[in-house]
Amino acid sequence: MISYIKSELYRILHYKWTYLFIAICSTLLVSSNIVLAAVKWSETTFPYGNTAFSIGNFIGGMSFVFILCITVGSMVFGNEHGNHTMKNSVSYGIPRGMIYVSKLLVEIIYAVVAFFIITGFHVASAYLLLEHSHLNELYELGKVFIASFPIYLFVLAMVNCFAFIFESTGAAIGADVGLAIAFPIVGSLLGMKFDIFNKLAQILPWNIINGIGITMDPYAITLPWKGDAGYYNCWIASIVQMILITVIGYVIIRRKEIK
Amino acid sequence: MREVILATKELTKKYNNFKAVNNVNLEIKQGEIYGLVGKNGAGKTTLLRLLTGQAFASQGSIILYGESSERALNRGRKRIGTIIEVPSFYAYMSAEQNLEYYRIQRAVPGKDCVREALEEVGLSETGNKKYKSFSLGMKQRLGLALALMSKPEILLLDEPINGLDPFGIVEIRNLLIRLNQEKNITILISSHILTELSNLVTSYGFIDNGIMIKQLTAEELSKECNKYLEVKVDKVEKMAALLEQKLGCTSYKVNPDYTLHIYDYMDRPAIISELAVSNGIALNQLMVKDINLENYFIQLVGGTGND
Numbered sequence: 001m002i003s004y005i006k007s008e009l010y011r012i013l014h015y016k017w018t019y020l021f022i023a024i025c026s027t028l029l030v031s032s033n034i035v036l037a038a039v040k041w042s043e044t045t046f047p048y049g050n051t052a053f054s055i056g057n058f059i060g061g062m063s064f065v066f067i068l069c070i071t072v073g074s075m076v077f078g079n080e081h082g083n084h085t086m087k088n089s090v091s092y093g094i095p096r097g098m099i100y101v102s103k104l105l106v107e108i109i110y111a112v113v114a115f116f117i118i119t120g121f122h123v124a125s126a127y128l129l130l131e132h133s134h135l136n137e138l139y140e141l142g143k144v145f146i147a148s149f150p151i152y153l154f155v156l157a158m159v160n161c162f163a164f165i166f167e168s169t170g171a172a173i174g175a176d177v178g179l180a181i182a183f184p185i186v187g188s189l190l191g192m193k194f195d196i197f198n199k200l201a202q203i204l205p206w207n208i209i210n211g212i213g214i215t216m217d218p219y220a221i222t223l224p225w226k227g228d229a230g231y232y233n234c235w236i237a238s239i240v241q242m243i244l245i246t247v248i249g250y251v252i253i254r255r256k257e258i259k
Numbered sequence: 260m261r262e263v264i265l266a267t268k269e270l271t272k273k274y275n276n277f278k279a280v281n282n283v284n285l286e287i288k289q290g291e292i293y294g295l296v297g298k299n300g301a302g303k304t305t306l307l308r309l310l311t312g313q314a315f316a317s318q319g320s321i322i323l324y325g326e327s328s329e330r331a332l333n334r335g336r337k338r339i340g341t342i343i344e345v346p347s348f349y350a351y352m353s354a355e356q357n358l359e360y361y362r363i364q365r366a367v368p369g370k371d372c373v374r375e376a377l378e379e380v381g382l383s384e385t386g387n388k389k390y391k392s393f394s395l396g397m398k399q400r401l402g403l404a405l406a407l408m409s410k411p412e413i414l415l416l417d418e419p420i421n422g423l424d425p426f427g428i429v430e431i432r433n434l435l436i437r438l439n440q441e442k443n444i445t446i447l448i449s450s451h452i453l454t455e456l457s458n459l460v461t462s463y464g465f466i467d468n469g470i471m472i473k474q475l476t477a478e479e480l481s482k483e484c485n486k487y488l489e490v491k492v493d494k495v496e497k498m499a500a501l502l503e504q505k506l507g508c509t510s511y512k513v514n515p516d517y518t519l520h521i522y523d524y525m526d527r528p529a530i531i532s533e534l535a536v537s538n539g540i541a542l543n544q545l546m547v548k549d550i551n552l553e554n555y556f557i558q559l560v561g562g563t564g565n566d
Binding site: 003006007010011013015016045078083084085088089090091092093094095097174255257259 | 308312313314315332333334335336339341343344345347348349350351352354359360361363364365366405409437473
């Protein structure tokens with residue numbers, strides 16, 4: 001498995017979109033800080049030209065990271081079905097299950113590295129360009145990362161599962177969007193009428209990530225559940241769903257014929 | 260007696276009610292070059308996909324190095340190099356990068372094997388050129404380089420000369436013969452270019468509608484195809500008389516175009532040429548006629564062509 005992971009890392013290091021993805025996301029976030037700084041410079045009473053607003057804005061946009069995880073998973077998967085490259089590995093006696101798990105691990109490694117680089121650029125540019133708010137912004141950002149990390153793991157596991165099962169990238173992304181976004185939205189709507197759907201919708205990752213936010217006064221993050229239970233629930237709900245979808249994918253891929 | 264290293268027992272692959280491979284019993288001995296012959300859709304590629312683990316058998320078993328469990332088959336497949344259907348690689352990487360990716364994945368020690376494999380197939384000069392810009396022939400060569408990179412004991416090659424120019428075909432044929440003779444690599448090769456197979460293989464398997472209809476050695480096929488020496492001389496009658504009187508050969512035929520077809524002495528044509536020259540007969544042509552594999556194959560499958 002280590003060899004397979006190493007080879008995948010070698011492959012993504014030779015793929016230009018590996019770098020372009022990070023560059024584009026970082027540029028967009030740095031640009032937002034440049035805009036805030038420019039407005040603050042031209043209008044001294046502008047209240048949002050500070051690190052608290054910039055990082056709070058980032059924290060409030062965690063559902064955007066959720067969507068980006070779908071892109072990252074699909075990108076790192078490398079269109080194996082379209083390229084027909086998986087047959088080279090299977091023909092060499094590498095078990096399908098090992099390929100499946102290794103791909104997921106590489107997707108997680110890339111996503112974490114990309115997240116820290118992009119976040120690093122955003123935070124650094126905020127501290128360089130904007131007024132310091134001294135409100136423990138980085139501490140709150142760290143708390144958000146801890147709460148949302150398992151949700152991103154779920155998204156990556158789901159993307160990996162569907163990427164293996166569906167031979168068309170479009171169908172796989174359609175399934176991702178359907179399960180990760182449309183299903184929770186429908187669940188929430190039904191939850192307004194039926195309590196059981198309400199309870200189900202609460203533990204779906206998309207709804208959890210949308211429940212994560214920040215208040216400015218006091219400067220603190222909010223989770224869908226109050227207190228420490230908020231973190232536990234985020235982790236338990238996401239990890240259980242991640243394991244479930246990983247196992248389903250694993251079982252299916254072990255009997256899937258490779259073209 | 261050479262050891263059987265790859266075999267199938269009543270191997271069957273069904274897609275709904277259609278049997279793409281039907282009760283195939285195959286035995287490939289170490290050091291053999293086995294030619295798998297069949298028309299399009301006969302089941303050649305499906306059989307190779309089953310052997311390489313890309314598809315799963317509906318019935319029957321595969322025995323690789325005497326073992327047939329899934330774990331053992333996967334272990335055995337590490338000693339096999341394959342090209343199944345078209346070679347497939349990452350479009351945005353060069354030949355060297357693609358091979359390096361698989362070298363790391365397969366934990367093949369030393370980077371030299373990548374360079375050696377590229378040199379072996381004539382792709383060492385491609386530099387940074389991306390796979391997406393390769394011609395079909397270059398892609399085929401890269402597929403072969405991958406198959407050879409991990410120093411396999413068996414090669415499973417599905418139409419490996421597709422897309423190659425005549426020079427490429429000769430190069431690859433010579434390479435396969437060399438690998439077989441020098442490194443004792445066992446080769447299973449399927450091809451539509453039947454005359455090309457006849458220059459290479461030591462055993463044949465003819466497959467049609469998923470059924471292995473005949474398996475025989477090249478020698479047996481040669482006998483069945485009635486291989487002969489074609490002789491063109493200026494005095495046909497005299498040559499015929501000499502064949503009978505001096506060599507006691509009666510298995511020959513005089514043709515209306517004044518050629519002789521001799522069904523003996525295939526392995527010793529010098530005797531025929533010496534007989535002609537020493538008796539003052541001008542020898543214009545002496546050749547062993549190729550096996551007419553196409554005709555044999557068409558006869559075997561009933562001359563129905565592709566379905």
